[in-house]
Amino acid sequence: MTEKQLSTDEAELYDRQIRLWGIESQERLRAADVLLIGVRGLGSEIAKNIILAGINSLTILDDGEVTQEDLRQNFLLQEKIPLGNKIAEEVLPRAQALNPLVKLTGDTEPVAAKTSDYFKKFTMVVATRIKFDAIIKIDNYCREHNVKFLYGDIFGFFGFAVSDLQEHDYFEDRVQLQSGQKRGHDGEKKTIKVEAKMTFPPLNKVLILPNTKQDINAIKKMSRPNNLFVALLVLLEFRRQHDRDPAAAKMSEDVDTLKSISSQIVELYNFSNIQMDDLYELFFGDISPVCAVLGGVMAQEVIKAVSHKEPPINNIFLFDPVSYSGKELTVGP
Amino acid sequence: MNCQEVVAAELNNTSLAQLIPKSKILVVGAGGIGCEILKNLCLSGFQDVEIIDLDTIDVSNLNRQFLFRKEHVGKPKAVVARESVMTFTSNMKIKAYHDSIFNQEYGINFFKRFKLVLNALDNRSARNHVNRMCLAADVPLVESGTAGYSGQVELIKKGLTQCYECQPKPQQRSFPGCTIRNTPSEPVHCIVWAKHLFNQLFGEDDPDQDVSPDTEDPELKKDGEFSTTHTGDVQRKSTRQWAEEINYEPEKLFNKFFKDDINYLLSMENLWKTRKAPTPLSWEESHLCVSNISEEDISTSIDMRILSLQKCAEIFSDTVTTLKKQLVNRKFLVWDKDDKPAMDFVAACANIRAHIFSIPQKSRFAVKSIAGNIIPAIATANALIAGLVVLYAFRVLKNELNKCPTIYLRQKSVYSKVLLAADNSLQSPNPNCYVCSSKPVVDVFVNVFKMTLNEFENEILKNTLNMVAPDAILDGKGVVVISSEEGETQINNNKKLNEVGIIDGSILKVDDFLQNYELTVNINHYEAKEKDDPPFKFVANPSDLKTKQENGVNNGVNVSTDSYTTQQSSDDDDVVTCTTEDYDYEASSSKRRKMNPPEDEDDLIIVEDVIN
Numbered sequence: 001m002t003e004k005q006l007s008t009d010e011a012e013l014y015d016r017q018i019r020l021w022g023i024e025s026q027e028r029l030r031a032a033d034v035l036l037i038g039v040r041g042l043g044s045e046i047a048k049n050i051i052l053a054g055i056n057s058l059t060i061l062d063d064g065e066v067t068q069e070d071l072r073q074n075f076l077l078q079e080k081i082p083l084g085n086k087i088a089e090e091v092l093p094r095a096q097a098l099n100p101l102v103k104l105t106g107d108t109e110p111v112a113a114k115t116s117d118y119f120k121k122f123t124m125v126v127a128t129r130i131k132f133d134a135i136i137k138i139d140n141y142c143r144e145h146n147v148k149f150l151y152g153d154i155f156g157f158f159g160f161a162v163s164d165l166q167e168h169d170y171f172e173d174r175v176q177l178q179s180g181q182k183r184g185h186d187g188e189k190k191t192i193k194v195e196a197k198m199t200f201p202p203l204n205k206v207l208i209l210p211n212t213k214q215d216i217n218a219i220k221k222m223s224r225p226n227n228l229f230v231a232l233l234v235l236l237e238f239r240r241q242h243d244r245d246p247a248a249a250k251m252s253e254d255v256d257t258l259k260s261i262s263s264q265i266v267e268l269y270n271f272s273n274i275q276m277d278d279l280y281e282l283f284f285g286d287i288s289p290v291c292a293v294l295g296g297v298m299a300q301e302v303i304k305a306v307s308h309k310e311p312p313i314n315n316i317f318l319f320d321p322v323s324y325s326g327k328e329l330t331v332g333p
Numbered sequence: 334m335n336c337q338e339v340v341a342a343e344l345n346n347t348s349l350a351q352l353i354p355k356s357k358i359l360v361v362g363a364g365g366i367g368c369e370i371l372k373n374l375c376l377s378g379f380q381d382v383e384i385i386d387l388d389t390i391d392v393s394n395l396n397r398q399f400l401f402r403k404e405h406v407g408k409p410k411a412v413v414a415r416e417s418v419m420t421f422t423s424n425m426k427i428k429a430y431h432d433s434i435f436n437q438e439y440g441i442n443f444f445k446r447f448k449l450v451l452n453a454l455d456n457r458s459a460r461n462h463v464n465r466m467c468l469a470a471d472v473p474l475v476e477s478g479t480a481g482y483s484g485q486v487e488l489i490k491k492g493l494t495q496c497y498e499c500q501p502k503p504q505q506r507s508f509p510g511c512t513i514r515n516t517p518s519e520p521v522h523c524i525v526w527a528k529h530l531f532n533q534l535f536g537e538d539d540p541d542q543d544v545s546p547d548t549e550d551p552e553l554k555k556d557g558e559f560s561t562t563h564t565g566d567v568q569r570k571s572t573r574q575w576a577e578e579i580n581y582e583p584e585k586l587f588n589k590f591f592k593d594d595i596n597y598l599l600s601m602e603n604l605w606k607t608r609k610a611p612t613p614l615s616w617e618e619s620h621l622c623v624s625n626i627s628e629e630d631i632s633t634s635i636d637m638r639i640l641s642l643q644k645c646a647e648i649f650s651d652t653v654t655t656l657k658k659q660l661v662n663r664k665f666l667v668w669d670k671d672d673k674p675a676m677d678f679v680a681a682c683a684n685i686r687a688h689i690f691s692i693p694q695k696s697r698f699a700v701k702s703i704a705g706n707i708i709p710a711i712a713t714a715n716a717l718i719a720g721l722v723v724l725y726a727f728r729v730l731k732n733e734l735n736k737c738p739t740i741y742l743r744q745k746s747v748y749s750k751v752l753l754a755a756d757n758s759l760q761s762p763n764p765n766c767y768v769c770s771s772k773p774v775v776d777v778f779v780n781v782f783k784m785t786l787n788e789f790e791n792e793i794l795k796n797t798l799n800m801v802a803p804d805a806i807l808d809g810k811g812v813v814v815i816s817s818e819e820g821e822t823q824i825n826n827n828k829k830l831n832e833v834g835i836i837d838g839s840i841l842k843v844d845d846f847l848q849n850y851e852l853t854v855n856i857n858h859y860e861a862k863e864k865d866d867p868p869f870k871f872v873a874n875p876s877d878l879k880t881k882q883e884n885g886v887n888n889g890v891n892v893s894t895d896s897y898t899t900q901q902s903s904d905d906d907d908v909v910t911c912t913t914e915d916y917d918y919e920a921s922s923s924k925r926r927k928m929n930p931p932e933d934e935d936d937l938i939i940v941e942d943v944i945n
Contacts, residue, residue, distance in 0.1 A: 011634060015393045019702055020481045020709035023637065045716065052396055052712040075372050075421050094421075098399055157724075196747070285346075288376035289723035292369065296717030297752065300482075303713065304745075310482075311747045319753070324724060324740055326753035 006030070010101065014054055022173075025307035026054065032306035033057045033121060037111055037138075038128035039091050040064075041286050042154050044076045045295020046126055047095055050302050057103035059122070060095070062088040063110040073286060116141045123306050124148040126298065132209060132240045139164050139203040148305045151203070152298045153235070155245060155283040157321035159294035160232045162207065163301060163313060164200045170308045171195045200315050201332035209237050210264050218333045225271040226329055228318040231279055234262045248284045255280045282321040294319060297326065352730040353378045357446060360384040361434055361463055362453035363410040365710050366477055368400040369719030370453055371414055375422050377723060383447075385430040385439070386411040391671065397712035435462055435801055441849055444470035449729050451722055452476045457502060461768075461799040462848065464489060464497035468769050469849035473729050475737075477722050481709045482744035484718040488725060488737035491769065492762065499763035501873065511550040514543065516604055520687055520695050524704050527682035528668060530590065531675060533572040534581070535656050535666040544572070544590070546597045551863065553603050581657040583650035587616045591685055611689045619646035619685070636698045642688055645681040652678040670705030679704050717742060721753075735759060767798075767873035773852045778859035779869040781836050787826040789835075790815050793869060798852070800845040805854075807833070808840035817846065830856070 006026060011018065018026050032055040036047055039062045051058060065084045071077055076091040088106035096104050111127075111134055119125060119141045125148070127138060135151050142149040143166060152161030173191045208214045222229075238254075238261055239245055246254040258280050266274050297317055304310045316329040358379055360370050363386035374382055388410050390401045400417035401410070409431035418427060432438075444450065444466045452474060454460050460476065467474040467489065474489040476497055489496055512518070513526050529542035570578075579585045595613035598604065619642050640648070655674040659666055668675050680700040687694050701707065725737045738756035745752055767773045777793060794803045794815070802817035814833050816822040825833055835841070837858035844851045861868055 005634065008634070011636065012392050014396050016707070016710045017396055019698075019707060020711060048399055049712045049716055052399060054396070072422070073376055075376060077421065079421055079423060097402055099395075100403075287724075289373045289720040289727075292373055292716050292720030292723070293753075296713040296715075296720065299716075300711075300713040311745055313745060313752070317752065323755045324721060324753065325751070325755040328745070328750040328752065 010054070013101075017053065021303075021307060021309050025303075025309040028307040028309075029054050029303065030056055032123040033059075034302060034306070035059045035061060035119070035122045035125045036128075037061045037126065037130060039074075039076070039087055040070065040129060041073050041288060041291040042152065042159075042295055042298075043128045044074050044091065045291045046128070046299050046302070047076065047091070048098055049295060049299030050126075051095055051098045051102050051104075053299070053303050054099060055102055055306070057105070058095075059105045059107055060088045060091060061107040061109070061111065061114075062086075063108050064088075066090055069286070073288060111138070114141075116144055119147055120145040122147050124150065124302055126302055127151045128153055131243075132207070132236045135162075135207065135236075136204045142166075143202060149203075150298060150301055150305070152294060152317075154287070154290050154294050155235050156285045157282045157287055157290055158228070158231060158235075158279070159290050159319040160228070161294065161298050161301065161313070161317040162203060162232075163305075163315050164203050164206075165198065165305055165312055165315075166200055168198045168200065168305065168308075168312065169195065170198070170304070170311060172310050196311070198312065198314055206315060206332050207233065207236065208268070209233060209240065210268050216268060219269075219331060220333060222271075222331070225269070225274055226318070227274055227276050227279065228320060229316065229329055229331065230262060230265055230269075230271065230274050231276060231283070232316070232318070233265045234258055234276075235283060237261045237265065246283050251281070251284060254284075258283065279321060290319070290321075293324075293326075346731075349727055349731055350378070353727075354380045356448040356730055357381045358383070358726070359444070359447040359450045360453060361450065361459070362386055362455065363398075363400075363414040363429075364388065364394065364453060364455055365397045365712075365715040366479065366719050366722070367410075367453035368398045368414055369716050370451055370722055371400070371418050371427075373719055373723040374726075375418050375425050377727075380424060381426050383428040383430065384411050384414060385432055385434055386414075387431070387433045393671075397710055397715055399712065434459055434466075437802070437847055439466070440847055441466065441470045444472050447472055449726055450474045451726065453719070453722075454478075458799055460497055462801065465768060465799075465845075465848040465850050467491075468496055473734065475722050475725050475729065477718050479710065479714040479718050479742070481711065482714055482742075484714050484742040485739065486718055486721045486725060487739040488729065488734060488759070490734055493734060493759060495760040495762055496766060496769040498768040499760075499766040507867075510541070510543075511547045511552070514545065514547040515550050515598055515601070516552075516608065517686065517690050517692060518608070520683070520692055520700075521703055523683040523686040523690070523692060524679065524700055526686055527679040528704055530682055531656075531666075531668050531679055534576050534586070534653075535660055536668060537665045538571070538573065544594075546594055546601070548601070550601070550604065553601055581653055583653045584616045586653060587619070587646065587649060590682075591615070591619075591689060595689055609691055611691075614642070614685065614689055616646065619643060637696050639694045639696055640681075640684065642685065645684050645688075648677050648681040649685065652681065670701055670707070676701055676704070714742060717753075765873065767852065768850070773850075774855065774873075775852060776855045776857055776872045777869065778857045778871065779830065780860050781830040781856065781858045784830055784869065785827050786814060786822075786830060786833060786835075789830060793871070794843060797871065800843070800850070800852075801847045803843050803845050805841045805843045807835060808842050808853075810834065814841070815843075 006023065014026055034050060034055050034057070036043055036058060039047060039060050043062070047058065047060065064087050066077065066081055066087050068083060070087060071079065071081065074091070076094045078094065081090050086106070086108040088108045092104055092106050111130060119138070125138060125142055127135070130151070139149050142164070146166065148166065149164045150161060152159065171193050174194050176190050176192060204214055205218045208216050208219060238258060246258065262274070262276055301312055304312050313328045314330050316331055317326060318329055319326045356379065358374060358381065360367055360382060363371070363384050367384065367386065371382065371384060386409070390405045390408055390410055390413060392403070392406055395401060395403065400414045405413045411429040411431050415427045415429035418425065450463065450467050450472055452460060452463055454463070463474065468491045471491050475486065476489055477486045478484060488494055508522060508525060513522055513529065517523050517526065526544055530544045532539055532542050533544050576586060592613045592615045595611050599610055599613070652674045656666060656678060666675065670676050677697070680697040683700055684694045721740055728734070728736050738759050740753055740755045742753055743749065743751065762769055764770055767775045775798070779789070779793070790803065794800045794805070803815060804813065804817050805815035806812065807814050812834065813822060814825060814835065835856055837856065839856040841854040841856065842851065843854055859869070
């Protein structure tokens with residue numbers, strides 16, 4: 001971006017968010033080039049939210065074709081699109097209509113075909129629906145070029161996101177009352193800008209699966225083993241072993257597989273007291289409102305990361321499929 | 334597979350998949366949350382949805398209300414939202430109403446047609462109203478709201494959960510008249526004054542919005558200096574009349590409001606014994622003021638800059654001329670933050686007054702936030718909250734109401750690991766709630782010798798207690814004192830309460846037919862004594878009243894109101910209902926927490942308020 005100052009039109013369009021995160025953040029957003037990998041249920045939610053926010057450019061990478069399921073589940077597709085067309089191209093018209101100021105590109109090549117150099121030109125990479133090996137590989141590429149990386153997925157009512165922002169500087173505004181005034185009274189408030197730094201570990205030291213030559217001892221032992229963290233690993237391992245996600249049509253078979261994978265994970269991590277029996281059946285299906293929840297969380301993480309405003313989630317977000325609460329979990333060396 | 338089977342597989346739940354297509358849903362509001370809800374309902378297989386919104390689309394909606402585009406600006410939200418969703422599905426039946434939910438057409442029978450109502454509103458009075466309609470029709474309601482990064486989703490079901498009005502909500506910030514007129518100390522005081530000035534010069538007449546020095550200031554009464562006038566003000570012609578007579582000549586207006594009135598204030602010496610006295614500013618002087626901020630500094634837009642007095646005076650002059658022209662052939666103008674001359678006028682006047690009183694000046698952007706009561710709104714928080722709303726809709730359809738405790742979305746902070754915090758269980762109804770309890774009662778404190786019946790109906794029954802069309806009967810005597818039938822009690826309008834027999838100890842039976850809501854109002858005579866006392870107040874909870882009477886009624890009133898609110902109603906999206914965030918409201922939120930601690934006690938944090 002050459003011109004730094006926002007135009008009057010932009011100031012008007014983004015007014016309600018500028019009042020939240022400030023002009024400076026908006027200018028940083030406008031300079032951000034983001035790559036989104038995967039534009040199905042969750043991906044289309046993330047795309048919508050960050051296009052609305054006003055980044056400079058979004059590249060949508062997905063080599064898949066439009067399926068019947070996509071037509072019903074993806075609001076970025078027109079209803080009459082022929083099945084079999086490339087989804088990364090078909091979502092562009094509606095995505096563009098969300099915000100004409102954002103430069104959009106569709107890329108229909110497979111992720112596996114992309115080499116390190118491809119990732120260099122982005123400010124941040126966001127990925128959904130990729131396999132474990134791809135997560136680790138893309139994270140490495142991103143690290144080579146100092147590009148921030150966020151990965152997330154949903155399985156039924158469960159959703160999670162994992163971030164590697166590497167060395168991340170950010171600032172936040174803290175509101176303080178002027179001294180001598182009581183809370184809740186009409187005192188003039190003062191906003192101070194606080195700067196801070198966070199260091200994120202690479203994802204091959206965060207997500208560790210059985211039989212991968214990864215060093216489990218690199219991870220700090222968790223004070224309280226977390227069922228949902230185990231669930232995240234179990235589902236990644238399921239996808240890695242079977243090259244698909246758990247399917248409602250094969251539920252009882254898949255639940256058995258999930259159970260056996262989870263005992264492997266529990267053993268690898270030497271966890272105790274993991275109670276997941278109530279959860280397995282909640283990992284099936286593609287639930288739109290869960291995409292909306294996780295898409296909101298992940299897009300907000302993108303906005304925070306590229307604008308360097310507000311503390312990011314460090315480094316895992318877990319959405320509870322039973323209570324619908326959502327928490328941060330910090331995992332790593 | 335047919336559609337239902339597909340939905341069943343996607344949702345992994347056969348019973349839910351059968352319920353979804355046949356459940357009729359009402360979405361109230363087609364703004365930030367409403368658009369997202371409508372999309373989620375559509376993608377989840379709902380087929381019978383109605384949506385209502387009074388509003389039309391504005392440019393500042395487009396950063397989050399994703400069903401709308403630039404070419405839709407000015408069109409009705411509900412209608413465009415429907416059309417937009419129909420382009421990605423044809424399986425869904427959506428009925429759109431471009432209308433107010435307060436309209437009498439949407440009575441109990443309208444609400445009874447729905448399996449579930451989803452609120453996506455932007456203001457408290459509409460929320461109160463839908464709350465009452467759903468209680469009366471006994472339809473479950475999922476209530477939601479966001480403000481900035483924060484938000485909340487809660488289920489409201491008659492007899493099972495708290496209703497929207499079980500806990501008193503924080504009052505909109507208000508200021509005593511004499512602070513606004515005589516002794517401003519904060520930028521907001523000057524902004525309120527500037528809005529009042531706009532209304533005095535161009536708007537609808539409102540005697541509560543006088544901008545001239547107030548000689549009834551209680552601070553003056555201390556040594557009797559100015560206490561002699563009966564009417565309060567040294568009464569002259571109305572400001573409007575005078576302005577018309579001088580043909581809105583900017584120089585004369587300027588000198589009156591910023592020089593003569595200030596000189597008059599200076600003559601009230603008592604006011605300035607303990608505070609810094611203001612410095613009058615004449616039209617000529619304003620042109621000599623050199624800015625301490627370089628006007629050449631173009632790295633920030635003019636909206637973000639603090640302008641010199643000279644520039645403010647210039648804007649004052651230009652906008653007065655423009656607004657005067659707008660007034661031709663019209664009775665009055667209505668102030669609107671998005672109307673450029675109206676907004677420019679307020680920003681300029683507020684800053685000139687701030688300078689006079691040595692109060693920090695603000696940019697037009699910042700003045701607009703306060704004057705327009707703008708609540709920041711972002712796509713992500715709305716999307717997230719709307720996702721939770723529809724997840725709760727699933728649970729309501731499956732009749733799992735007890736699995737829908739309130740969920741709070743909080744701004745992430747380094748001190749907290751919780752982004753979405755769910756209560757452990759439902760909040761039981763407040764047995765003393767003045768809306769949902771079996772025999773609702775409120776105690777109203779009012780000056781029965783001064784307040785007219787008309788004021789009682791409008792300010793107390795309608796604006797404060799949120800009724801739409803109340804009828805009131807004086808208990809014991811059976812006299813109808815207020816009637817919702819046009820003209821029936823018009824004769825009473827300007828009578829004082831005592832003149833129709835409403836005195837201390839009277840009981841009014843008030844009934845709102847539309848809301849199917851009956852309320853007993855106990856009248857208590859009360860006189861405002863101190864400067865900050867509200868003109869009237871009310872207490873909803875009899876046990877509160879008992880303890881408060883012991884301490885004197887003046888302390889600890891649940892809700893009070895007066896005419897100097899900065900915000901008549903918020904006109905923006907998605908006002909928060911997040912009690913954990915509002916520090917004005919700490920008492921009830923901390924009570925809530927104790928009653929119902931979230932699962933990880935150690936993760937609990939007090940969120941610094943950045944909203945107000």
